[in-house]
Amino acid sequence: MTPVRTPLEAPGLRPVAIDGDAVVELTRQLVRIRSVHDPDGGGGEAEAAALVAATMREFGWAPELTEVAPGRPNVIATINGGGGPGPTLAFEGHLDVVTEGDLRDWTVDPFQGLIRDGRLYGRGAADMKAGIATMLHAVRAMELQGPFPGSVRLLALADEEGMMLGAKHAAASGALAGVAGVVVCEPEGGEVCAVSKGALRIRFELTGKMAHGAMPHQGANPIPVLGRLIAALEELEQRVQARVGEHPLLGWTYITPTVALAGTQEQMNVTPARASLAVDVRTVPQVDHLDLIEAMTAICQDLSGAAGVKGEVVVVDDRPAVETSQDDPLVQCLVRAHEAVVGDRPRFGGVPGTTDGTIFTRDAGVPTVVYGPGAKWIAHQADEFVEVEEIARYAQVYAMAARAFLERGGR
Numbered sequence: 322m323t324p325v326r327t328p329l330e331a332p333g334l335r336p337v338a339i340d341g342d343a344v345v346e347l348t349r350q351l352v353r354i355r356s357v358h359d360p361d362g363g364g365g366e367a368e369a370a371a372l373v374a375a376t377m378r379e380f381g382w383a384p385e386l387t388e389v390a391p392g393r394p395n396v397i398a399t400i401n402g403g404g405g406p407g408p409t410l411a412f413e414g415h416l417d418v419v420t421e422g423d424l425r426d427w428t429v430d431p432f433q434g435l436i437r438d439g440r441l442y443g444r445g446a447a448d449m450k451a452g453i454a455t456m457l458h459a460v461r462a463m464e465l466q467g468p469f470p471g472s473v474r475l476l477a478l479a480d481e482e483g484m485m486l487g488a489k490h491a492a493a494s495g496a497l498a499g500v501a502g503v504v505v506c507e508p509e510g511g512e513v514c515a516v517s518k519g520a521l522r523i524r525f526e527l528t529g530k531m532a533h534g535a536m537p538h539q540g541a542n543p544i545p546v547l548g549r550l551i552a553a554l555e556e557l558e559q560r561v562q563a564r565v566g567e568h569p570l571l572g573w574t575y576i577t578p579t580v581a582l583a584g585t586q587e588q589m590n591v592t593p594a595r596a597s598l599a600v601d602v603r604t605v606p607q608v609d610h611l612d613l614i615e616a617m618t619a620i621c622q623d624l625s626g627a628a629g630v631k632g633e634v635v636v637v638d639d640r641p642a643v644e645t646s647q648d649d650p651l652v653q654c655l656v657r658a659h660e661a662v663v664g665d666r667p668r669f670g671g672v673p674g675t676t677d678g679t680i681f682t683r684d685a686g687v688p689t690v691v692y693g694p695g696a697k698w699i700a701h702q703a704d705e706f707v708e709v710e711e712i713a714r715y716a717q718v719y720a721m722a723a724r725a726f727l728e729r730g731g732r
């Protein structure tokens with residue numbers, strides 16, 4: 322059902338027998354579990370976590386389940402290679418998926434696990450249940466192939482699509498201590514992504530004084546300040562773009578207003594006391610987040626102060642851009658294994674969003690690289706799919722790269 326290409330012989334790389342049917346079947350079973358987190362309760366990662374843990378136990382491993390929020394477990398297992406001391410390499414995936422959205426946009430059932438014309442369809446097929454199934458079967462195949470030095474740690478985590486609670490918990494609880502590197506198994510369409518954009522979520526809170534619309538001079542209206550703020554942030558974006566330019570793999574830095582709130586439709590004769598603006602900032606590695614926050618704060622203070630309005634800047638989330646060298650041994654092991662299995666050198670790419678890897682680098686100082694089955698653009702779309710043939714192929718690449726990395730002693 323799932324032909325696995327015969328990898329080319331390459332020094333230091335040993336092809337491994339992947340159970341192609343089993344890895345596809347596990348992906349399918351994971352897709353059938355609707356692991357969408359509903360903030361009002363229900364759903365979540367528990368059932369998917371239980372399946373991952375049960376599969377690990379079948380393989381003879383000892384997974385640990387830790388709830389990072391009620392009903393939302395992380396699953397972590399460490400597999401000792403039995404080949405003597407050596408580094409620990411980690412593979413990571415997230416158990417949650419985004420909502421299927423409007424079913425009318427889908428031509429297939431998002432939670433059936435349908436395979437048609439060589440594609441496995443469903444919410445999370447690419448982002449990223451294939452990645453999770455692939456990392457499990459890659460390590461199982463390595464183990465069956467024979468002892469390897471050091472160990473491999475597998476992390477299947479909760480809440481990547483939300484606030485990354487699973488990754489934050491893993492980093493804070495020491496699950497990444499001593500880990501030499503992490504392969505984040507997100508779908509990147511065959512690209513090896515050693516660089517990811519940073520992200521800032523900022524909220525501007527403007528507090529003025531409510532007044533009658535007929536006597537606006539009696540109040541302090543925050544709405545004109547909100548307008549000037551949006552214009553000033555656009556100019557700031559242009560200045561930052563002009564200064565740091567376009568990153569070859571990540572593109573431009575963006576400061577994008579995403580939420581503007583002020584007044585109510587029912588009260589058109591009242592100037593409101595409060596207004597707020599949220600912006601989604603996406604940065605390349607050359608942009609210093611503290612400098613940018615300072616610049617945004619100065620703009621907010623100037624504009625609100627001039628209008629007799631109080632301005633406050635709230636940093637809701639701060640995720641730095643992360644970059645691992647293309648010459649990093651883990652990156653190079655993936656590149657060589659991909660080349661051996663696929664036949665072509667992979668492209669280097671960049672991740673426009675952030676991943677759990679961003680948190681690992683930020684909070685635990687661990688180098689990360691993002692590479693996994695599925696197309697980059699398919700995540701969060703209707704009719705999401707992964708090419709069936711890719712699943713076992715990525716397992717092959719992971720297994721070959723991991724063994725090569727561990728046998729060379731890490732970095």
Ligand SMILES: [Zn+2]
Binds near residue numbers: 448449481507700
């Ligand atoms: Zn994802």
